[in-house]
Amino acid sequence: MSTNFHSQYYAYELTKQSSASSVGRLSQSLINATVDLNPHQVEAALFAFRAPLDRGALLADEVGLGKTIEAGLIISQLWAERKRKILIIVPPPLRKQWNQELMEKFYIPSMILESKNFNEMQRSGVSNPFHQQDLAVITSFQFARNKDSELKRVNWDLVIIDEAHRLRNVYKKSNKIGRALRSATEGFPKILLTATPLQNSLMELYGLVSFIDPHIFGDETTFRKQFSRGSREMSQADFIDLKQRIKPVCHRTLRRQVTEYVNYTQRIPITQTFIPTEAEWALYERVSSYLQREVLFALPKAQRSLMTLVVRKILASSSFALSDTLQSLIRRLDDLLQGNNVGNLGINKEFYNDVDEFDDTLEEWDDSFEELDINDLTEEEKHALILKEKQELQSYYNLAKSITENAKGDALLLALESGFEKMREIKANEKAVIFTESRRTQNYLKEMLEYKGYNVVLFNGQNSDPEAKKIYQWWLEKHQNDDKITGSKTADMRAALVEYFREHASILIATESASEGINLQFCSLIVNYDLPWNPQRVEQRIGRCHRYGQKHDVVVINFLNSKNAADKRVFELLSEKFKLFDGVFGSSDEVLGTLESGVDFEKRIQEIYQTCRTSEEINSAFSQLQEELDEQIRNKMQETRSSLMENFDDEVREKLRDHFEQTSIQMNRLERFLWNLSKIEGQKEAVFDDASLSFTKDNKKYQFISRMKKEQNSENVVHFRLSHPLANLWVEKAKKRSLKPKEITFMYSDYEGKISVLESLIGKEGWLSLDVINIESVETEQHLIFSAVDTNSNQLDQDICEKLFLLPATDHEDIIVPGSIENTLGYIRECQEDAVLNNIMERTAEYMDSELEKLDKWAKDLKVKLEVEIDEVSVEIDYLKKDSKTIRNIQEKLEMNKKIKELEKKRNDMRRNLYDQQDQIDEQKDTLFEEIEAKLQQKVTKQHLFALKWRII
Structure with missing residues (x-):
């Protein structure tokens, strides 16, 4: 049994906003996520908040480490804080995947915005469809570029850009999409996700960083002159300067650093x-x-x-x-x-x-x-x-x-036999997903395989056949009493087909629509009946099965027409150059990241098929393409990237180990608080079962989310979590309750466990007060401050007070707090508040120092540029004077001297204006810093929650 005092304390702990210096900054997103988080993902999300998020960060973990989950953690935390203007810009094939994963893993609803529904909404009277209430907006690069004027009219809380390496050449005038998006999202906090932040030139890093913060570097000219030569030619001082400048906004983790926490399986081709x-x-x-x-x-x-x-x-x-x-x-x-x-x-x-x-x-x-x-x-x-x-x-x-005999179809039967034999060997489910690029081929394969006795389900972009409709009805009836039904027929149909495949069918025959947005970790056999030319498409297909949660090695079967010379060379490229089919991770980011767009690569392959008629022509064309790829994959920037973007392994591992421990402690604590609060607030409405961490209300069963993470297949239950409307209702009810002082008996004797610091207090009593202090500065923070003493006026530490509320308790009659006790508790509270504010002031001072240093370097870059421009004019004058001495034609000599005089006048003007322009830069710097100072002013508000007299038995 616990009290309303417990409930109110739990409610404030569950919803308070902490500093990014601790895992507590992600409290709400950690407890809402239905995915087992790895410490490197927690660290990346915390880094983004430390950046701080008023500008954003570049998250550049190696491929396969879950950058989408990192972004989801950030979005989920902002969502819990009611900051819900979220824009997600992704390549077209990833739109549904984001839509699905936000809902499945974080319960965040989203809308894919594209031409069709955008125009429909405008016709129905919605002036700007980007402006959505409680819906994250997902759109493609091209569509965001086409609608940049509407996009910039929304005051976004966060803009996520996935596969952000597509924008790394934004500094080039030819990169129209990148420039349009940079302009449209200017001033909004951004998270850029890419495994390949720079591929061929440090200028690409300059381009991405300029997206996040235009004041880290002066401009393109000064950056190019100082840094773009690469680590070998750059001075040590410049290299250190570059690393220090990008450190606050760029974060990268390597696969080898996380093997302690992430169990990766192999791909077997x-x-x-x-x-x-x-x-x-x-x-x-x-x-x-x-x-x-x-x-x-x-x-x-x-x-x-x-x-x-x-x-x-x-x-x-x-x-x-x-x-x-x-x-x-x-x-x-x-x-x-x-x-x-x-x-x-x-x-x-x-x-x-x-x-x-x-x-x-x-x-x-x-x-x-x-x-x-x-x-x-x-x-x-x-x-x-x-x-x-x-x-x-x-x-x-x-x-x-x-044609009635199909050699490829006959070969599929052999392939499935060998594939299922391998599944039995590795003790994996005897299930296979077969990818084809044609719906008509899909129907042919279904008919053939069902004739051979296989249980087959189809998955395509329409999912409108009678069998799909029947499966959909089965799924609706099955989940009528839980919250798996989203109300979106498209999303629910996809979920129904996947669930039917998992529980009843042995084969899923899928078109390209299944290569995105669905998770098939329970399946370990992939058959590329038709192999796309686009390597990114192939990786997406395999990634449906070879992903987090996959317990077995994944077998990838590829079909190859041995008569077709061009098909053989395409397969060779995908297999040997892009390394899609074997190893632990599939294609490396160095390789797949060389492609600006898989569609462009597809067009190159198409060109070869169209123009080459003989085997010799085909081999020659593919050899040329392979040489180009080799040149890109050799990647002269690899050494620079490793030394610039990566931290020491030991340093990273120690930090991840710390996060792993902190996250586990925080999760256990918050889950206990939410469960206990729910029991207190819902005791008159629901029947609770501590053993299964579930409760029944209005004939519905609610399963606590910590169990859902371990039992993803729980049926006919509502996933109960902090973001659930019922949890929100109970939390707000607890927070708004006015509590009069009472006497509370904490019962250590009824606690199942051992809390050493409380044992010495058994039999003692005293007074306790709880207050909340809100500080708005670099970050918005809330601190719960306990002030407590025993009857001998000995102060109780904050940690002891927090642990008191882990004990069951009963409350007694109302009491009045004596004035002397109020004064003592007030003095303790003021001392603790001062300590909190001083700590925040120290962090604020560090932030101000780093911002001032950044702006000083930015201003210096621009001033150096002015001097460099004068020097360049002087060099040009010297060259012209030398050339003039060799000219014998009087007219040409006069023209040359005239040009020299014009340049000398230009140089003199530039010299005269130099100090004025440098002063203007300093004024601009001062204005920017004043804006920062204004943000850093502390705004403090305080609220008293409750006071009580305590006793421990």
């Missing part, structure tokens, strides 16, 4: 070769040759390159998929023959319908196919050519329809 039948190979050769022609009427010029890519994907998938695609091309030619004006049609939905998630590729695809001019042809000539092309496509269609 298996290559399944197949030889197409004569008919299949004839179909491939003829259609491939057709696609290489310069003039095609079936593929409109505006989409020629993109549509060619689609045909090639489907051609490599199956003849069953290809026949319908050919039919849609034939229908297009029929329209042309009938005189319909379809020559420049954009995207034909029927044509693209077979390939999922193609909007993502489309968004990044710049179609610039050059076609021969056919305007010289007469209408009769065009008609004849179109008719001939239609007849040709009809012959391909007839050939495709005639």
